[in-house]
Amino acid sequence: MSFFTVTNLRVNYRKNPLGIDDIRPRLSWVLVSERRGFVQSAYQIEVAYGDDFIAALVWDSGKIESDRNIHIEYTGPTLKSRTRYGFRIRVWDDQGMVSEWSEPSYWETALLVSEEWQATWITAPSSPEDTDHEACDYVRSDFTVSGQIVSARVYATSLGLYRLFVNGEPADETLFNPGFTSYTKRLQYQTYDVTALISEGANTIGCMLGNGWYKGYLAWEGQKELFGASRAALIQLHVTLSDGSEQVIVSDGSWRASTGPLLRSELYHGETYDARLTIDGWSSPGFDDQAWPNAIIHQAPGATIVAQENEPSKVTEVLKPVAVITTPQGDTVLDMGQNMVGWVKFTVNSVAGTVITLQHAEVLDRDGNFYTGNLRSAKQTVTYICRGGGEETYEPYFSFQGFRYVKVTGVPKEQLMEHFVGCVIHTALEPTGSFACSDELVTKLQNNIVWGQRGNFLDIPTDCPQRDERLGWTGDAQVFIRTAAYNMNVVPFFEKWLKDLAADQEPDGRVPHVIPDIPIAGHGSSAWGDAAVICPWTLYECYGDTRVLETQYPSMKAWVEYMRAQGDNEYLWNTGFHFGDWLGLDAKENSYTGATPKDLIATAFYAYSTQLLAKTAAVIGNVEEAEQYRALHERIVSAFRAEFVTPSGRVASPTQTAYVLALMFDLLEEKDRPRTAKMLAENIEENGTRLTTGFVGTPYLNLVLSRFGYTDLAYRLLLQQEYPSWLFSVVQGATTIWEHWDGIKQDGTFWSDDMNSYNHYAYGAIGDWLYRVVGGIDLTEPGYKKIRIQPEFGERLTWADASYNSIHGTIAVAWKRMEGGAFEMNLTIPPNTTAEVFIPEIHREGISESGMPLDQMIGLVRADVNGEGHLLHIGSGSYRFSFIPNTSFRGGIKK
Numbered sequence: 001m002s003f004f005t006v007t008n009l010r011v012n013y014r015k016n017p018l019g020i021d022d023i024r025p026r027l028s029w030v031l032v033s034e035r036r037g038f039v040q041s042a043y044q045i046e047v048a049y050g051d052d053f054i055a056a057l058v059w060d061s062g063k064i065e066s067d068r069n070i071h072i073e074y075t076g077p078t079l080k081s082r083t084r085y086g087f088r089i090r091v092w093d094d095q096g097m098v099s100e101w102s103e104p105s106y107w108e109t110a111l112l113v114s115e116e117w118q119a120t121w122i123t124a125p126s127s128p129e130d131t132d133h134e135a136c137d138y139v140r141s142d143f144t145v146s147g148q149i150v151s152a153r154v155y156a157t158s159l160g161l162y163r164l165f166v167n168g169e170p171a172d173e174t175l176f177n178p179g180f181t182s183y184t185k186r187l188q189y190q191t192y193d194v195t196a197l198i199s200e201g202a203n204t205i206g207c208m209l210g211n212g213w214y215k216g217y218l219a220w221e222g223q224k225e226l227f228g229a230s231r232a233a234l235i236q237l238h239v240t241l242s243d244g245s246e247q248v249i250v251s252d253g254s255w256r257a258s259t260g261p262l263l264r265s266e267l268y269h270g271e272t273y274d275a276r277l278t279i280d281g282w283s284s285p286g287f288d289d290q291a292w293p294n295a296i297i298h299q300a301p302g303a304t305i306v307a308q309e310n311e312p313s314k315v316t317e318v319l320k321p322v323a324v325i326t327t328p329q330g331d332t333v334l335d336m337g338q339n340m341v342g343w344v345k346f347t348v349n350s351v352a353g354t355v356i357t358l359q360h361a362e363v364l365d366r367d368g369n370f371y372t373g374n375l376r377s378a379k380q381t382v383t384y385i386c387r388g389g390g391e392e393t394y395e396p397y398f399s400f401q402g403f404r405y406v407k408v409t410g411v412p413k414e415q416l417m418e419h420f421v422g423c424v425i426h427t428a429l430e431p432t433g434s435f436a437c438s439d440e441l442v443t444k445l446q447n448n449i450v451w452g453q454r455g456n457f458l459d460i461p462t463d464c465p466q467r468d469e470r471l472g473w474t475g476d477a478q479v480f481i482r483t484a485a486y487n488m489n490v491v492p493f494f495e496k497w498l499k500d501l502a503a504d505q506e507p508d509g510r511v512p513h514v515i516p517d518i519p520i521a522g523h524g525s526s527a528w529g530d531a532a533v534i535c536p537w538t539l540y541e542c543y544g545d546t547r548v549l550e551t552q553y554p555s556m557k558a559w560v561e562y563m564r565a566q567g568d569n570e571y572l573w574n575t576g577f578h579f580g581d582w583l584g585l586d587a588k589e590n591s592y593t594g595a596t597p598k599d600l601i602a603t604a605f606y607a608y609s610t611q612l613l614a615k616t617a618a619v620i621g622n623v624e625e626a627e628q629y630r631a632l633h634e635r636i637v638s639a640f641r642a643e644f645v646t647p648s649g650r651v652a653s654p655t656q657t658a659y660v661l662a663l664m665f666d667l668l669e670e671k672d673r674p675r676t677a678k679m680l681a682e683n684i685e686e687n688g689t690r691l692t693t694g695f696v697g698t699p700y701l702n703l704v705l706s707r708f709g710y711t712d713l714a715y716r717l718l719l720q721q722e723y724p725s726w727l728f729s730v731v732q733g734a735t736t737i738w739e740h741w742d743g744i745k746q747d748g749t750f751w752s753d754d755m756n757s758y759n760h761y762a763y764g765a766i767g768d769w770l771y772r773v774v775g776g777i778d779l780t781e782p783g784y785k786k787i788r789i790q791p792e793f794g795e796r797l798t799w800a801d802a803s804y805n806s807i808h809g810t811i812a813v814a815w816k817r818m819e820g821g822a823f824e825m826n827l828t829i830p831p832n833t834t835a836e837v838f839i840p841e842i843h844r845e846g847i848s849e850s851g852m853p854l855d856q857m858i859g860l861v862r863a864d865v866n867g868e869g870h871l872l873h874i875g876s877g878s879y880r881f882s883f884i885p886n887t888s889f890r891g892g893i894k895k
């Protein structure tokens with residue numbers, strides 16, 4: 001009988017994924033053991049067809065001596081297409097005990113060879129009345145299954161968005177398929193398990209097509225059809241019968257096409273649905289489609305068709321409105337209580353032809369009126385025309401809105417609370433983090449950060465989800481990714497996006513400002529393009545997976561080489577267009593760019609990315625290039641010093657962001673760092689404990705302050721409630737993170753309409769510091785194999801609770817200031833990892849664990865002491881430390 005178990009089996013981070021085309025999937029598992037200091041000494045993996053590990057064994061890894069339980073590549077026989085592989089795992093611990101076999105999990109391969117696509121691309125004919133082809137398409141086909149069904153899978157994709165129906169039912173609950181990729185190069189398909197929807201005899205498959213990112217309006221100049229003018233679908237259904245035979249149903253010219261009630265659908269602008277045009281039973285057998293013309297064969301796009309990699313988008317939560325308001329201007333407005341992204345679903349019972357409109361907005365103006373100025377041209381309006389004759393329910397198909405308030409017409413006010421709900425939609429990433437502390441406003445800030453992430457992670461990481469933009473701005477993604485990786489498991493999401501980034505990179509390595517790229521967005525800005533390097537590296541650090549580095553290495557290298565070719569000297573980047581310290585508060589009047597020189601920022605990021613590239617080369621075993629880029633990095637740093645640091649060691653541009661970058665990226669000589677940190681601190685103090693940093697400096701500001709001993713100042717910045725500060729918007733009632741510190745000013749007026757999002761995650765990057773410094777959860781080895789626990793308690797909070805469900809399992813820290821100045825700190829360290837825990841107490845006898853003196857503590861490997869406290873080296877398990885900080889201790893703040 002063993003006392004540990006193997007759980008939470010994953011394939012490429014996902015549980016039981018269907019339809020993956022990775023031929024070397026990575027398997028991970030989590031160990032459960034109460035025993036302190038649990039270490040895995042060996043593992044064994046078995047993979048079988050289905051879950052018959054006896055008769056249908058495909059691969060047995062044998063007993064592998066290893067303490068690794070994450071990202072073990074499948075190296076068995078070549079995987080077959082469209083096959084379910086079950087797998088199970090057992091492990092040995094360091095005492096020679098072996099676990100039971102885990103419960104089996106599985107993955108299913110998709111179409112591994114492109115020749116397996118037998119389906120033909122089809123599109124619907126345009127009607128003469130709708131030359132723009134605004135109305136959404138409906139395509140359908142009937143088919144008969146003769147035999148007993150064992151399983152059925154649909155593989156499908158589209159140009160534009162699609163929704164699949166089988167026998168009148170949605171194929172599953174996923175939305176916004178096929179997702180947003182660099183459509184001209186990469187197009188995803190989805191796999192659906194429709195076994196339960198198909199029966200012997202007559203069946204029907206139907207598909208709705210909408211514009212989406214492909215054909216619809218995209219970006220801020222009213223452009224549309226950026227990728228193509230016609231929608232099209234590719235659908236292939238495989239039905240496996242009990243006699244082992246297979247029936248394949250594919251889209252082709254025999255399918256029928258029509259338009260229907262969905263007269264218009266645009267991501268930004270909303271939908272128009274005339275329910276009087278409802279086509280009853282269109283996706284069910286028995287429907288007479290004689291009047292529908294045949295679908296037209298559409299030329300296959302040039303893009304590579306790839307299996308969906310990230311988690312799908314779904315409704316993840318349904319919110320009830322908190323109030324119905326009549327505004328001073330007399331509008332009836334629903335308040336959802338939360339700035340959310342998704343749509344409203346409603347049920348009404350009205351006479352035929354009644355027009356219901358829903359307009360969506362993020363905020364009310366200072367008089368309490370409905371305000372849509374900041375949406376720019378995005379209409380965010382749903383128009384529904386009732387069919388009449390009973391209850392009817394509607395929710396959009398291919399449009400999403402960013403909103404807290406909904407102005408409704410056409411429905412009696414008293415029906416709104418009961419019959420209208422907000423469906424929250426985003427990529428259904430697994431939540432992994434939580435953070436709360438004794439300051440309610442800070443806890444609310446964390447909550448707002450998570451809502452910002454939810455709203456802006458709808459298939460791609462966007463800048464904002466409401467105005468006519470909603471694009472994959474690289475700079476925003478880069479600054480937020482580390483915080484994002486605490487809050488949710490983001491790897492498949494970013495792996496997919498980074499492949500698009502690589503696909504969209506110019507031959508000279510330039511990175512577009514937005515990914516997927518669009519013609520008007522431009523490319524090549526420092527700190528934005530660096531997403532090519534910073535994002536893969538961050539994923540590697542947080543999840544310990546080298547695959548993303550191997551895959552992205554050419555792209556990372558190309559970006560660094562691009563930078564190298566730009567400056568008028570190989571080691572400085574002092575040319576070209578840059579956004580600079582975007583929205584920095586030290587900007588000149590009417591400028592969006594902060595005062596920090598752009599060439600300083602560009603060279604700082606050039607150095608940083610080159611350093612990360614050198615590390616990447618080393619991790620993936622490219623020794624030669626690791627050395628070359630290490631040497632290049634050194635030269636860039638020297639050039640930085642020669643250009644931007646005075647001979648006596650002072651950063652020549654005295655801005656907060658210049659100090660922050662120089663310190664964060666280790667660009668200064670060791671001797672000059674403390675002084676620079678002090679100058680940064682003084683600059684903040686002189687500015688009334690306020691920051692002036694923009695997009696580039698803000699994410700690192702508190703991290704730098706803490707690293708150089710100014711955690712107290714970092715806390716004061718965090719707790720600052722006056723503009724500009726993180727809590728200013730919280731105090732104003734924000735439920736998400738704003739693009740501008742003063743999106744709504746103290747007097748209730750707004751920042752100008754032209755660029756004012758109330759759901760922009762970039763400044764939410766403070767979440768990294770909350771988890772790492774306030775919660776104290778950090779790593780010293782990728783994937784949290786070695787954990788560093790060092791909360792900096794500060795004097796301003798009495799407790800904080802942080803937890804992070806790492807790839808190795810849950811890490812949790814809960815600290816509390818007790819009566820009399822003592823502290824209690826509860827920790828959870830997952831099995832098969834180790835941790836260094838810093839306790840700010842220099843006297844060994846001043847520390848106890850679960851009521852026992854440190855000397856008798858179970859699981860303590862080593863205790864090092866220095867002038868500040870003890871560094872305890874421990875293994876996995878749950879611990880309860882108590883200590884009274886020594887007298888020189890100033891609340892955990894390094895001097």
Ligand code: BGC
Nearest residue numbers: 463464469473475476579582
């Ligand atoms: C976006 C930003 C983005 C910026 C580039 C804005 O419109 O909303 O977040 O990074 O453009 O400067």
